[in-house]
Amino acid sequence: MSEKYIKPSRNIAARMLDDEMIVMSVRDSSVYSLNATASVIWGAADGSTPLREIVASKVVAQFEVEPEVAYQDALELVEELAREGILVVADHPIHSA
Amino acid sequence: MSSLLQAVNEKAVRLGIPLSVHLDVTYRCNERCVHCYLDHDDNGELTFDEIHGLLQQMADAGVFYLTLSGGEPLLRDDLFAIIRRARELTFSVKLKTNAILIKEKEAALIRDLGVEKVQISIYSHRPEVHDAITKVKGSLDRSIAAIRFLKSQGLKVTMAHVIMRQNRFDYPGVQALANELGAEFTVDPTITPHINGDRGLLKLNISRQDLHEVMHDPAVLGGDVASFCAPPLPVTENDLDALPCSAGNSACYISPYGDVFPCVQFPLPSGNIRRQKFIEIWKDSPQLKEVRSIRMRDLPVCSGCAHVAGCSRCPGMAYMEGNMRGPSTADCEKSFAKTGIPTANMTLKGAALGA
Numbered sequence: 215m216s217e218k219y220i221k222p223s224r225n226i227a228a229r230m231l232d233d234e235m236i237v238m239s240v241r242d243s244s245v246y247s248l249n250a251t252a253s254v255i256w257g258a259a260d261g262s263t264p265l266r267e268i269v270a271s272k273v274v275a276q277f278e279v280e281p282e283v284a285y286q287d288a289l290e291l292v293e294e295l296a297r298e299g300i301l302v303v304a305d306h307p308i309h310s311a
Numbered sequence: 312m313s314s315l316l317q318a319v320n321e322k323a324v325r326l327g328i329p330l331s332v333h334l335d336v337t338y339r340c341n342e343r344c345v346h347c348y349l350d351h352d353d354n355g356e357l358t359f360d361e362i363h364g365l366l367q368q369m370a371d372a373g374v375f376y377l378t379l380s381g382g383e384p385l386l387r388d389d390l391f392a393i394i395r396r397a398r399e400l401t402f403s404v405k406l407k408t409n410a411i412l413i414k415e416k417e418a419a420l421i422r423d424l425g426v427e428k429v430q431i432s433i434y435s436h437r438p439e440v441h442d443a444i445t446k447v448k449g450s451l452d453r454s455i456a457a458i459r460f461l462k463s464q465g466l467k468v469t470m471a472h473v474i475m476r477q478n479r480f481d482y483p484g485v486q487a488l489a490n491e492l493g494a495e496f497t498v499d500p501t502i503t504p505h506i507n508g509d510r511g512l513l514k515l516n517i518s519r520q521d522l523h524e525v526m527h528d529p530a531v532l533g534g535d536v537a538s539f540c541a542p543p544l545p546v547t548e549n550d551l552d553a554l555p556c557s558a559g560n561s562a563c564y565i566s567p568y569g570d571v572f573p574c575v576q577f578p579l580p581s582g583n584i585r586r587q588k589f590i591e592i593w594k595d596s597p598q599l600k601e602v603r604s605i606r607m608r609d610l611p612v613c614s615g616c617a618h619v620a621g622c623s624r625c626p627g628m629a630y631m632e633g634n635m636r637g638p639s640t641a642d643c644e645k646s647f648a649k650t651g652i653p654t655a656n657m658t659l660k661g662a663a664l665g666a
Contacts, residue, residue: 222401224425225425226401226425227375227401227402227403227404227425227427228401229370229373229374229375229401229402230373231319231322231323231326231328231330231373231375232322232326236319236375238375238403238427240403240404240425240426240427241465243427243428243467245313245315245316245319246315247315247318247319
């Protein structure tokens with residue numbers, strides 16, 4: 215199973231507002247609100263830490279969910295954010311988004 | 312405003328977070344617009360290092376929307392370094408400029424840095440009118456060329472049009488020009504008093520009759536004149552409990568000298584970032600606390616006005632009239648122009664029937 219690496223796109227603006235991350239695509243001004251779990255994943259999206267490791271260390275421990283369920287949910291989330299153009303997802307570490 | 316953006320703004324107010332900051336990086340300018348409310352001397356602008364530190368403080372405080380303006384911001388040699396740092400800190404950056412210094416290279420850089428939107432003031436589609444207002448020959452041609460450069464980079468551009476006596480017939484032409492260039496178009500019939508308190512600039516305001524015409528023009532309003540100009544709805548308790556404005560509640564303004572105010576149009580000195588941390592000013596300034604304490608029901612004249620729910624009342628304009636809890640006459644005129652119904656302030660002054 216290949217690892218997934220994630221990093222915010224260069225073309226976004228983002229700010230944590232209490233427990234939700236507000237993200238804007240500066241290309242089309244679309245605004246997204248990420249819930250607490252998604253915000254934790256977003257905050258750890260450094261391009262070098264595998265998604266599975268982010269989920270294990272940041273999500274499973276904090277939100278008390280089954281590791282595989284959490285990973286599948288996270289995978290679905292990051293692929294959706296990638297389709298929106300605000301997150302880069304790759305099978306290899308990402309140095310520049 | 313989308314429901315998400317409205318929810319974000321309400322949450323910021325509830326949590327006391329300064330979601331939006333307008334930062335003028337200079338008051339120097341290469342135009343001399345007849346209606347400008349600023350002086351253009353450099354009285355000790357923030358250095359790059361000071362702005363660098365301020366940006367970090369603002370990011371830590373939760374600022375998301377950052378408007379960079381002036382004066383003409385491109386007169387600062389380090390403007391692009393400022394934008395770069397702002398984008399590294401993931402602000403949503405909007406640039407307000409006259410654009411006459413923007414060529415292909417600058418437009419490409421603005422795009423590469425991820426500026427969300429560029430707003431450019433256009434006073435007329437006719438060079439002789441625009442250039443007479445800016446007092447710079449050739450300025451309209453240069454601004455339009457810049458808009459083309461920016462649009463060719465795929466950037467969002469807003470053409471902001473201020474209506475005054477000199478250009479009162481030109482807004483349809485500017486709107487057509489915006490359509491041709493693929494730019495958004497905004498129109499504003501508000502002239503602001505000079506920052507030094509001089510109200511002489513207000514003589515540039517268009518007449519009540521012309522304001523009525525603008526407010527009823529379906530081309531300007533997107534067609535829904537009946538809704539826009541409908542008589543005000545009955546005032547509710549919720550209307551009276553509402554905040555007058557985002558100024559000081561989820562937004563503020565910082566001058567090139569580090570002075571903090573509730574808004575660029577609300578010159579109530581509230582602190583200086585050279586003496587205090589930004590977050591300390593935002594949270595603890597007595598002036599901002601006072602602004603934050605005001606609800607619509609606290610406004611002695613406006614709380615009894617039929618227009619209270621739908622009025623565009625600017626507390627900064629009211630402050631410049633002498634009382635931040637008082638009416639803003641320019642906005643009374645707009646409410647009257649829209650609906651034909653005098654505001655409480657106009658009735659009080661007996662001014663509704665005069666021109």
